[in-house]
Amino acid sequence: MKAVLCLFLVSVLCVFQAHGETPDVQIIGPEYPVLEGDDVTLECSSSSDSDMRHFAFQKYSKWMNRWFELDTVRYFRCWYYNLNVSREGGRLLMQLNDVSEWQKGPYRCVSSDDNFTDVVVSENFTFTVYYLRDIYLQRANSWSPSVADYLLVEEGSDVEIKCSASADQEPFYEWSKEFSDWSWEYDTLTLTNVDRSDAGMYTCTAYHSDMPSIVKKKTFQLRVVPKSSSISFAGLSLGDILLYFVAPTVSLLLLVITLIVFIIRHRRRQMKKPQISLIETEKRTPIYKGSSQSVCSTTSDTQPLVM
Structure with a gap:
């Protein structure tokens, strides 16, 4: 019976090996309390990939309601200016400088390598930011x-x-x-x-x-x-009345006076400009070319002259 059971287990392992590996992928983060403004480093590790070139960090956005990849040259660099992803010495690291509360996560590590039948996803990782x-x-x-x-x-x-x-x-x-x-x-x-x-x-x-x-x-x-005998109204002292009523009223009055003075000066400038008399315009009668006076004609001239 034991021999049959061992043979069955070996067969199952062989089937999984034929259809692809399922590596152990995880994110390692800080185990200490993170304060707002601290620097945080996350590492993605796998039991099957030595250089982690087929893996990437992702963060979930509640506003966009989806996961998106974090990279040094792509995707939302204006929002993640204090983030840096590096692959050095076979390690996949993400450095968060001057961390804020909204950057607490969740994060995950993802791979879509052809060596695996399915997309490999690590467990979500979220750290608490105290502030x-x-x-x-x-x-x-x-x-x-x-x-x-x-x-x-x-x-x-x-x-x-x-x-x-x-x-x-x-x-x-x-x-x-x-x-x-x-x-x-x-x-x-x-x-x-x-x-x-x-x-x-x-x-x-x-x-x-x-x-x-x-x-x-x-x-x-x-x-x-000391409590003064100053005039009060509805529980307001004289200073409160001056601050909340008199001062805005005076400011509004000064604004109105300034506007009136501007309008008066503008009209005076308009009155000083030379104007053509209506009588002079009536004296300027249209004539036709080659004539010293206006003449009656049933045909229209397209080029009247004015004396």
């Missing part, structure tokens, strides 16, 4: 939400500043105040009924969820001024 970008501060319930290096508020006001950062995963946020042990482990800083003691430097720190070494910070200075 945490700049922090943005925004003030809630304000006509001007962006927060600059300092923020002026009146005593008794409420302040609500939201801290946000772009990352591959939702980061952790923490607020702190300079020269103080106070901290707030939320993304939004909330201060109610502020007074002079609330003034100072506030810093929002964002920590990556899986990579604590990736940290971003943003600082602004809170300045508290």
Whole structure:
């Protein structure tokens, strides 16, 4: 029985050998965390091709919904300017410089050599790109939400500043105040009924969820001024009214005045140009060739003259 089973296995192997080989093709990539801006090297290897001349790298495009080949001289070089494919020493390598999140993959290695009956495709390879970008501060319930290096508020006001950062995963946020042990482990800083003691430097720190070494910070200075008896309307101070209503109105008025002055000057230039009187044009009667006066004729002359 064992002899029959061995004979069967040998026969199956011979059939596969007659119809072509099925090599072991794989992509070897980084096994460490990849940060945005790092350099990444991928290698395509095969158990049957020593120089890898019949293999190529491919990347899947979600936008085009298909796989396309990556090469040094063809296909989307404007998009993949930081990519280089090389074949040196029998190795097929792809170098990605200053990698971005959208270049994480998937990638695969493909061969369509005539030595194999079917197209040989490796398993897909995708690496994770960790990133945490700049922090943005925004003030809630304000006509001007962006927060600059300092923020002026009146005593008794409420302040609500939201801290946000772009990352591959939702980061952790923490607020702190300079020269103080106070901290707030939320993304939004909330201060109610502020007074002079609330003034100072506030810093929002964002920590990556899986990579604590990736940290971003943003600082602004809170300045508290005495509450003035200035005119306010609908919760807006006099400064807000000047900034959001008076300034645009004055700018529009200046634009209209400039346009009116331009039109008046243009009309004056038109009036100064010499004009031909209608009376003078009536005196210029058409005559025929060889005649000093106009004559009546039933036939038309194609070349009238004007005196």
